[in-house]
Amino acid sequence: MKTIVFMLLILSVHNVSGEELTAELVYDCCVRKNLKFPEIVTAQSVLETGWYNSYVCKSKNNIFGIKGKDGYKKFKHWKEGVVYYRERIQNRYRSGEDYYGFLSRIGYATDTLYIQKVKLIVNKYSKHWVDG
Numbered sequence: 001m002k003t004i005v006f007m008l009l010i011l012s013v014h015n016v017s018g019e020e021l022t023a024e025l026v027y028d029c030c031v032r033k034n035l036k037f038p039e040i041v042t043a044q045s046v047l048e049t050g051w052y053n054s055y056v057c058k059s060k061n062n063i064f065g066i067k068g069k070d071g072y073k074k075f076k077h078w079k080e081g082v083v084y085y086r087e088r089i090q091n092r093y094r095s096g097e098d099y100y101g102f103l104s105r106i107g108y109a110t111d112t113l114y115i116q117k118v119k120l121i122v123n124k125y126s127k128h129w130v131d132g
Contacts, residue, residue: 026082027042027130033086040118043119044064061075063081066081103115
């Protein structure tokens, strides 16, 4: 029982890869990996994980809530999820398209308020991770 409690305490502080995850780290990775609209993508990760505190984020290194055939996809490192997002989500983006409209068009989320929530996060917090 003590081992289980200890493991849960570790998961509550860091993700599986052992590092503390922040929006700044995700934003920097999005920029380095050439994702389009890194501010919006980072805001999505914040929303999907509750500021990187969700079980899916911590146990599966999945910062976008990406699902596979058998539930949420598991990544060896959260950065793999960023690359997956670029290759599997952003590959459907049409040049010049409004990114929020794109997310709606592809049905990224089932929450009808998802886009509004992402916009709120971008407007309120993105200057902190962009300006560092």
